Amino acid sequence: MQNKLAEISTVIGDKTRINMLCLLMDGRAYTATELSIAVDIAPSTASVHLNKLVEQKLIECLKQGKYRYFRLASPAVAQLLESLMNLTSSLQSIPSTTPDELKYCRTCYDHMAGKIAVDLLSFMKQEAWITGENEYSLTPIGSESLTQMGLNIKEIVTTKSKKRFAYACLDWSERKEHLSGLLGSQLLKFILDKKWCTRHPHSRELIVTPSGKKSLSRYFNITI
Amino acid sequence: MQNKLAEISTVIGDKTRINMLCLLMDGRAYTATELSIAVDIAPSTASVHLNKLVEQKLIECLKQGKYRYFRLASPAVAQLLESLMNLTSSLQSIPSTTPDELKYCRTCYDHMAGKIAVDLLSFMKQEAWITGENEYSLTPIGSESLTQMGLNIKEIVTTKSKKRFAYACLDWSERKEHLSGLLGSQLLKFILDKKWCTRHPHSRELIVTPSGKKSLSRYFNITI
DNA sequence: ACCATATTTCGTTCAGGAACGAAGTATGAA
DNA sequence: TTCATACTTCGTTCCTGAACGAAATATGGT
Incomplete structure (x- = not known):
């Protein structure tokens, strides 16, 4: 029970993964490569991170041809991230398209x-x-x-x-x-x-x- | 800005610290020793963890004589933990049960x-x-x-x-x-x-x- | 068929940080 | 004062897991 909680929090508790999640906060879906570029890591590394996030159901993956689009798995995840941002009082406004x-x-x-x-x-x-x-x-x-x-x-x-x-x-x-x-x-x-x-x-x-x-x-x- | 977020999340993202935070979810203040016993680590280790949590303003410390009482720093932290628990869909989530x-x-x-x-x-x-x-x-x-x-x-x-x-x-x-x-x-x-x-x-x-x-x-x- | 692009898997390296115990500091009690 | 208890600081050990590149796999385009 708390084990599960610890798992999730360790997955969240990584600089790179948090940055990815922040990018996904706008509600859009991004490809693995895009995300890897955005957070400045190798695609292979990004792949590992994304898999961990999927595993914990924080994001979900939509296959479309050779692309994999990732997006937040649920509003609950967005809420979690929001409460995290509340703590830093740095709720950056979601980039309006x-x-x-x-x-x-x-x-x-x-x-x-x-x-x-x-x-x-x-x-x-x-x-x-x-x-x-x-x-x-x-x-x-x-x-x-x-x-x-x-x-x-x-x-x-x-x-x-x-x-x-x-x-x-x-x-x-x-x-x-x-x-x-x-x-x-x-x-x-x-x-x-x-x-x-x-x-x-x-x-x-x-x-x-x-x-x-x-x-x-x-x-x-x-x-x- | 996201740096701060990453800091906080890495501090949260530790099995031991999450367990401590869970204990503190009851709103009560516990001493460092009590917490170290509860999560089964050496007092010195607990001290380090607690300092990190205080540093990120997730908990706060109240000195009283030779005791240090720790408790959650704000309702916002409780809310964060709650949204984390929501994700695990563990019905230890309080309200419904x-x-x-x-x-x-x-x-x-x-x-x-x-x-x-x-x-x-x-x-x-x-x-x-x-x-x-x-x-x-x-x-x-x-x-x-x-x-x-x-x-x-x-x-x-x-x-x-x-x-x-x-x-x-x-x-x-x-x-x-x-x-x-x-x-x-x-x-x-x-x-x-x-x-x-x-x-x-x-x-x-x-x-x-x-x-x-x-x-x-x-x-x-x-x-x- | 061929090549280009997107992504994953694997093996390796390496840094960060979690844990401990010993020694040091602070406070209360006898 | 002296001792006991609570807690912190320091130095050391050790392990996890983040990152990379190379090679494998999947898909699309031509």
Whole structure:
């Protein structure tokens, strides 16, 4: 019991690992190499540290191709780090992402990405429109809400497609999850149809229209 | 800035020191020797550990004659330890497993604890019956009020005792300060004598009697 | 298929620091 | 005063674990 506690605290109690955890405090996921560069150690050393942190469930690892993204495992970990920072009274403000347009709203393959998409997913989770960890299912609440919004959910749900229905995709700029899968792509299609956003002619940027601002705010409580 | 954080976390990240901190989680002050025995190391080693903890302001030291009493430095430290315990999901995490009654009103060694005791201390502070940060002194107002209530303050003040007169004890469940020391123990004695509370036969719980309710409300503005 | 990049595993080196006991200091008691 | 107890300081030993680079593995791109 206290043994477990001692284990955890020794894992936390390392200069390098604490620095890593601090970097992860912004809620984003970083690759092993990025972290190793940021804290100035060899990748091999970083790998060892990251494994220890994963072992103690302080962070978790998301494989994506040859990359491994690491992020804090739970809000409880963030809270722990925060109380640590409270002690030093050096609660550095979490670096706010300076949203250059592309970071803000764009496409990622066939679905939306950027801050808006991250906010959108977090709204849908919070309002219990969807459930699940990495693979999502639509709840009756979500189904109804989206239908009322104008999406033909019935059609989407009955679509025969090899595509996964809905899952979490890591955003490359925010490094936070956003909605991917059939639901994500249909949602983008819908938003473009409704002209809440329009495509930028030469990039993957999406431009939110005035009516889009209103609707996004109304349906998803997203302010721009 | 992160340097400071790393320092603190390395100090926390030691099996022996964490064990000591856990012992101190009950809010009580222990001597160096007691702690060294409890965690099974030589007194000299304990001394080094305790100094490190003091240096980082995780605990504080109160000299009293040849004894040194150590206790947690602040509620913030208790909170840190609690969030650490949260991670282990060990249900030794206090709040959920503790019956409400025990949280509400009980003894902590020789004085009262629980929500009532916390309220009581905060009332005494607010009404300027006592002054001080962690070590309290009785003010003339406090002295008079308590005397009027029926406590023999003169006798208590002139008692020769190694015990500290009055100090803040960290509450185990509330994580807030309550009154400990000679004054605290005498107050409990008084309250039991007056039958404002009675002891539960097999636990540290205190049961507030009907007349206790009236008196606590009248003298300390505490509603139950 | 080939190479480039991301990450892990392994073996080695090395510094830091945890632990002890002995000797020194401080305080209380007889 | 003298002794006992509480605690600290110092010097030494010893072990853990942080770090590295080289080689292995995994994946993507061309």
